[in-house]
Amino acid sequence: MAEVGFLGLGIMGKAMAMNLLRHGFKVTVWNRTLSRCDELVEHGASVGETPAAVIKKCKYTIAILSDPAAALSVVFDKDGILEEICGGKGYIDMSTVDADTSSKIGEAIASKGGYFLEAPVSGSKKPAEDGQLVILAAGEKALYEEALPAFDVLGKKSFFLGKVGNGAKMKLVVNMIMGSMVNAFSEGLVLADKSGLNPQTLLDVLDLGGIANPMFRMKGPTMIQNNYSPAFPLKHQQKDMRLALALGDENAVSMPVAAAANEAFKKARSVGLGDLDFSAVYEIFKVAGGST
Numbered sequence: 408m409a410e411v412g413f414l415g416l417g418i419m420g421k422a423m424a425m426n427l428l429r430h431g432f433k434v435t436v437w438n439r440t441l442s443r444c445d446e447l448v449e450h451g452a453s454v455g456e457t458p459a460a461v462i463k464k465c466k467y468t469i470a471i472l473s474d475p476a477a478a479l480s481v482v483f484d485k486d487g488i489l490e491e492i493c494g495g496k497g498y499i500d501m502s503t504v505d506a507d508t509s510s511k512i513g514e515a516i517a518s519k520g521g522y523f524l525e526a527p528v529s530g531s532k533k534p535a536e537d538g539q540l541v542i543l544a545a546g547e548k549a550l551y552e553e554a555l556p557a558f559d560v561l562g563k564k565s566f567f568l569g570k571v572g573n574g575a576k577m578k579l580v581v582n583m584i585m586g587s588m589v590n591a592f593s594e595g596l597v598l599a600d601k602s603g604l605n606p607q608t609l610l611d612v613l614d615l616g617g618i619a620n621p622m623f624r625m626k627g628p629t630m631i632q633n634n635y636s637p638a639f640p641l642k643h644q645q646k647d648m649r650l651a652l653a654l655g656d657e658n659a660v661s662m663p664v665a666a667a668a669n670e671a672f673k674k675a676r677s678v679g680l681g682d683l684d685f686s687a688v689y690e691i692f693k694v695a696g697g698s699t
């Protein structure tokens with residue numbers, strides 16, 4: 408089996424690279440904070456000293472990094488991907504970024520003869536650990552087909568959405584909806600509490616009705632226990648709202664609900680909740696609602 412490169416061992420990357428190793432892939436990893444590679448090495452991974460070194464060694468390389476600045480940095484900066492990408496090699500960026508960032512990366516890689524695929528994912532830490540992500544790929548179809556054995560390990564379903572940008576846009580639309588939902592959910596929990604209802608009973612009622620969903624089911628119990636151990640960091644959810652609102656601007660789509668949700672996430676970041684789970688936005692509504 409060909410060696411797969413893997414850049415970025417945060418919450419998602421660590422779980423995904425571990426999954427590939429568990430399924431017999433040979434994986435060479437790199438992370439900006441190199442010590443984060445150690446655990447993967449214990450499970451059989453090799454380490455590349457730089458993104459360029461990983462690209463040089465591997466037929467194709469996957470990355471999942473925090474935001475557009477990080478995604479651009481590993482490509483364009485010193486020791487970055489552009490230094491070694493060439494004909495026959497592929498680069499797959501699974502970070503959640505905007506379409507412009509993805510296109511910039513795709514064009515630079517194509518200018519060196521390499522293949523590019525954007526492939527952001529829907530699903531969080533647990534789906535990443537369980538190989539149950541939804542993969543939203545777009546770009547070079549041949550690279551998509553080459554990567555399908557890896558995608559089959561990482562996800563429960565892969566979509567090929569056509570040209571570069573479509574994967575990024577689909578992911579931003581999905582996360583815009585999710586971010587708005589967690590805000591409405593938080594408001595509802597505070598309203599239940601302040602009007603004398605038991606929030607746990609609200610969760611039970613919601614779960615039996617037409618708006619039951621895995622996100623409410625998973626986050627509800629931890630939110631009412633004030634447990635925000637990060638699966639999806641709030642700072643990344645706010646980045647996604649910001650990028651989705653920019654997509655709305657470009658397309659003249661009015662998004663008052665998403666704009667209000669973005670303000671709540673920004674407020675949460677401003678009071679130091681950015682590294683907690685995105686469901687910590689609930690704390691903002693508790694304060695606004697006067698909850699103790």
Ligand SMILES: NC(=O)C1=CN([C@@H]2O[C@H](COP(=O)(O)OP(=O)(O)OC[C@H]3O[C@@H](n4cnc5c(N)ncnc54)[C@H](OP(=O)(O)O)[C@@H]3O)[C@@H](O)[C@H]2O)C=CC1
Nearest residue numbers: 415416417418419439440472473477503531532638639643
């Ligand atoms: N967590 C989730 O539930 C999901 C997240 N996503 C998306 O996946 C991406 C990663 O998320 P997640 O794993 O949660 O994030 P983390 O914050 O846990 O990890 C971020 C990763 O990006 C690296 N990084 C940050 N800045 C730079 C930089 N300038 N140069 C190089 N590397 C950098 C970090 O390296 P270092 O260790 O050195 O800090 C780390 O490896 C994000 O785009 C997010 O929106 C998508 C679906 C679900």
Ligand SMILES: O=CC(=O)O
Nearest residue numbers: 528529530531639
């Ligand atoms: O991007 C986050 C997710 O849960 O999907």
